[in-house]
Amino acid sequence: MLENLVNISKGELVSFAQEMFNTKHRFITTTCVDNKDGTNDLIYHFDKEKVIKNVKLTINREETIPSISGIYFCAILVENEMQELFGIKIKGIVVDYGGHLLLSDDELNSPMSNQITIIKKEGGQKNA
Amino acid sequence: MPRTIIPFGPQHPVLPEPIHLKLVMQDEEIIEAIPAIGYVHRGLEKLTETKDFNQNVFIVERICGICSFKHALAYCQGMENLMDVEVPDRAEFLRVIWAELHKLHSHLLWLGLLADAFGFESLFMQVWRDREKIMDIMEETAGSRVIISTNQIGGVKRDINEDGLKKVVKVVDELYIDIKNVEKVFLDDYTVKHRLVGVGVLSKEDAFALGTVGPMARASGINEDLRTLGYAAYGKLEIEPIFETDGDSYARTKVRIREVFQSISLVKQAIDKIPEGEINVKVKGNPKGEVISRVEQPRGEALYYMRGNGTKNLDRLRVRTPTFANIPALLKILPGSQLADVPILILTIDPCISCTER
Numbered sequence: 001m002l003e004n005l006v007n008i009s010k011g012e013l014v015s016f017a018q019e020m021f022n023t024k025h026r027f028i029t030t031t032c033v034d035n036k037d038g039t040n041d042l043i044y045h046f047d048k049e050k051v052i053k054n055v056k057l058t059i060n061r062e063e064t065i066p067s068i069s070g071i072y073f074c075a076i077l078v079e080n081e082m083q084e085l086f087g088i089k090i091k092g093i094v095v096d097y098g099g100h101l102l103l104s105d106d107e108l109n110s111p112m113s114n115q116i117t118i119i120k121k122e123g124g125q126k127n128a
Numbered sequence: 129m130p131r132t133i134i135p136f137g138p139q140h141p142v143l144p145e146p147i148h149l150k151l152v153m154q155d156e157e158i159i160e161a162i163p164a165i166g167y168v169h170r171g172l173e174k175l176t177e178t179k180d181f182n183q184n185v186f187i188v189e190r191i192c193g194i195c196s197f198k199h200a201l202a203y204c205q206g207m208e209n210l211m212d213v214e215v216p217d218r219a220e221f222l223r224v225i226w227a228e229l230h231k232l233h234s235h236l237l238w239l240g241l242l243a244d245a246f247g248f249e250s251l252f253m254q255v256w257r258d259r260e261k262i263m264d265i266m267e268e269t270a271g272s273r274v275i276i277s278t279n280q281i282g283g284v285k286r287d288i289n290e291d292g293l294k295k296v297v298k299v300v301d302e303l304y305i306d307i308k309n310v311e312k313v314f315l316d317d318y319t320v321k322h323r324l325v326g327v328g329v330l331s332k333e334d335a336f337a338l339g340t341v342g343p344m345a346r347a348s349g350i351n352e353d354l355r356t357l358g359y360a361a362y363g364k365l366e367i368e369p370i371f372e373t374d375g376d377s378y379a380r381t382k383v384r385i386r387e388v389f390q391s392i393s394l395v396k397q398a399i400d401k402i403p404e405g406e407i408n409v410k411v412k413g414n415p416k417g418e419v420i421s422r423v424e425q426p427r428g429e430a431l432y433y434m435r436g437n438g439t440k441n442l443d444r445l446r447v448r449t450p451t452f453a454n455i456p457a458l459l460k461i462l463p464g465s466q467l468a469d470v471p472i473l474i475l476t477i478d479p480c481i482s483c484t485e486r
Contacts, residue, residue, distance in 0.1 A: 002418050027339045029448035031433045045420070045431060045448075050357055052420060074339035074456040078448075095162075102166040102485065112174055 002043070004053045010065055013044075016055060017068040020046045025053060027072040032082045034113050040086060044068075061113070064089040077101070085112040129154050134467070138167050142245050142471035145481035149474075153467065161462040163455060169485040176445040181207060181415055181436070184445065185279060188432075191447060192483040193274045194237065195425040197230045199447070200279035202432045205359060206421030207281045210436060213411055219283035220361040221402040225296065226270065226278060227360065227423075228391040228398070232303070233262040234426035235384045235391070238478050239314065242381065245471045246323045251313055258306040265299045268292065283408025293399045300392045307388050314381055324378035328461035328473040331375055338456040342428020343383045344477055348375035354424035365397045377476045384478075414438050425450055427478050449483035 008016050020027070025046040033041040035058075042065070044055040059065060067090050069075040075093075080101040082088045087110030132153050138146035146167040152160040172191055176184045188203045189196040201223055208215055236259035243251035263273045269288050270276035278284045288296070314320060330340065335348035345352065346369060353369035355362045370386045372379035415436030422431050428450030435443040454477045461473055 002420060021337075024336070026336060028429070028431055029452070031444070031446040031448075033435060033444045033446075043433065045433075050352065050354065052422070054420070072339065073337065074453065077452060077455060100166075101164070102169045111171065 002054045002056075004051070006053070006055050008055055008057055010057060010059060010063065013057060014066050014068060014071070017044070017071045020053070020055075021071050024048060027068075027074055028052070030075070030078045030082065032086045032088060032112075034086060040088060040113075042082075042088070059088075061087065062089075064091050066090070067092040067094070069094040084110070086110055087113050131159060136470060140471075143474065144241055145479050147474070147479060147481050149462075149470075151462070151467070151470065156467050158462050158465050158467065158470070161459050163459065165481060165485055167485075168482050172486045173445055173447060176442060178441070180440045181442055182281060182411075182440075184442070185281065186277070188445075188447070189275050189277055189279075191449070191486055192480050194234045194480060195230060195427070195430075195483070196275045196277075197226050197279065198423055198425045198430065200277070201227060201360065202421045202423040202430050203434075203445075204279045204281050205423070206419045206432050206434050207415055208411075209421065210415045210417055210419040210434060211281070211411060211413060213282050213409060215283050216406040216409060217361070217403045218287070218405040219407045221364075221398050222284050222286075222288060222407065223279070223360045224362060224365070224398040225288070225395055225402075226266070226276060226284075228394045229262055229266055229296075230276075231391045231426045232300075232388060232395075233259050233266070234478075235388050236262065236307075238384060238426075238475070239310075239381075239388075242472070242475055243314075245475050246320060248313070248320070251310060254306075254310055258303055258310075261299050261303055261306075265296055268295065280408060282411045283406070285408070287407050293402070297396055297399055300395050304389065304392050307385070311385055314385055315378075321378065323469075323472060324381055325376060327377045327469050328465060328476060329374070329376045330457055330461050332373070334460055335375070335457065338460055339453050340428075340457045341453045342425070342450050342478075343380055343387065344428065344454050344457060346371040347379035347383045349373040354422055354429050357422075359423065361398060361401075362394075364401060365394055367394065377472055380476045414440050415442065427451055427480060427483075428453065447486055449480065449486070451477070451480045451484045454479070455484070 025048045028045040031043040042057045046053045076095045079090050079093045080097045134151045136149040137143050138148045148164040150162040188199040191199045240252045240255040267273045270278050278286050330348045332349040335345045351371045416438040418435045431448040433446040437443050458477050
């Protein structure tokens with residue numbers, strides 16, 4: 001169980017982030033977890049005087065969430081990363097790389113959300 | 129005056145890591161900096177989902193060579209919390225000794241790179257020669273110089289005997305004298321000060337707003353060091369965060385040099401207080417539930433999030449490394465600076481891109 005965990009809805013995200021900023025909480029990062037049932041957990045981690053506060057939001061993969069980078073500029077990297085690796089749709093990222101922060105055009109779409117099967121080749125078999 | 133865009137990196141003589149910056153310039157002044165990463169992304173977080181939770185120690189150690197021990201420490205501590213494992217005291221002290229040796233070699237590596245960046249080749253070689261003593265002592269105590277791989281869930285794999293501990297003390301005592309000698313050049317030399325003082329100032333307010341961590345934040349007056357949380361054996365040692373208030377490249381250098389002396393003190397304190405006893409315990413069962421583990425790495429706070437489902441495979445392992453948190457601050461200090469200062473400014477955040485991308 002995560003310490004100091006608060007569950008919020010999508011509509012509360014921006015106002016909650018603003019409250020965190022106003023109360024001098026440092027934004028650490030966001031963790032995105034694929035629940036493998038078409039939903040994702042987004043856990044926003046904040047810190048104040050070394051005490052961590054976790055804010056959890058569960059969304060359907062097709063949903064669009066607002067960016068908090070207008071409040072915490074430092075969220076740009078993690079929001080771009082979530083967009084690329086998990087396919088989370090985020091509206092209003094201050095610097096939006098459009099899917100090219102980490103990945104190139106010929107990369108897999110949302111590689112962290114797709115199950116990748118690794119097939120072990122038979123001994124001595126050459127690559128196809 | 130027309131603006132030009134100068135591409136900087138990912139391959140550049142002063143860049144230790146592959147980061148690309150598009151520098152929007154007006155004459156010699158930087159107006160904007162746009163970063164691009166993705167050159168060394170290895171998908172390690174995804175890989176951990178396919179491995180046994182014990183094997184993941186091997187993977188997280190390879191997120192970064194420079195702080196590999198601390199990655200393993202963060203992961204093992206998190207799993208130990210999740211699985212209610214009590215680590216023997218001796219193992220906790222051994223973890224501090226190796227963690228501080230890692231911090232020493234990381235800061236010395238950085239000091240050498242900084243000397244190289246401002247053209248002091250002899251100073252660069254002198255600092256790296258001193259760093260070799262730490263690398264050698266790691267090889268002697270752990271069998272490997274960089275990825276020492278001594279952590280395991282439940283403790284550590286290797287012990288250091290009495291003679292080994294005495295040798296470590298001897299080496300860090302020598303290092304103290306060596307670094308005292310070069311400290312004068314880094315902090316008092318006219319040319320060095322000219323390159324560092326007042327260059328790339330990050331205010332305390334900006335450091336907070338941008339989520340800056342580690343020496344970068346402490347140089348801007350943020351008095352925070354996660355080691356004071358007391359994880360491993362830090363709670364039994366005397367430690368005070370080292371901070372400066374000027375927020376410039378000189379302050380960042382000063383913080384790191386003072387942290388070298390702090391790490392030497394912590395290694396000696398840990399050796400002085402290390403108890404006898406077991407170095408690991410057996411771990412039974414599989415992890416279930418969520419946990420967060422945070423440690424102070426040489427570059428600042430690393431956060432590990434882990435979610436277990438009761439099987440040997442984790443559902444998710446998430447790593448937020450310190451450089452990931454410090455890149456926004458780099459984007460803040462570059463605009464308004466001169467092109468000639470870019471190498472110094474990039475170096476003063478002590479970037480580790482292999483950590484950042486994982």
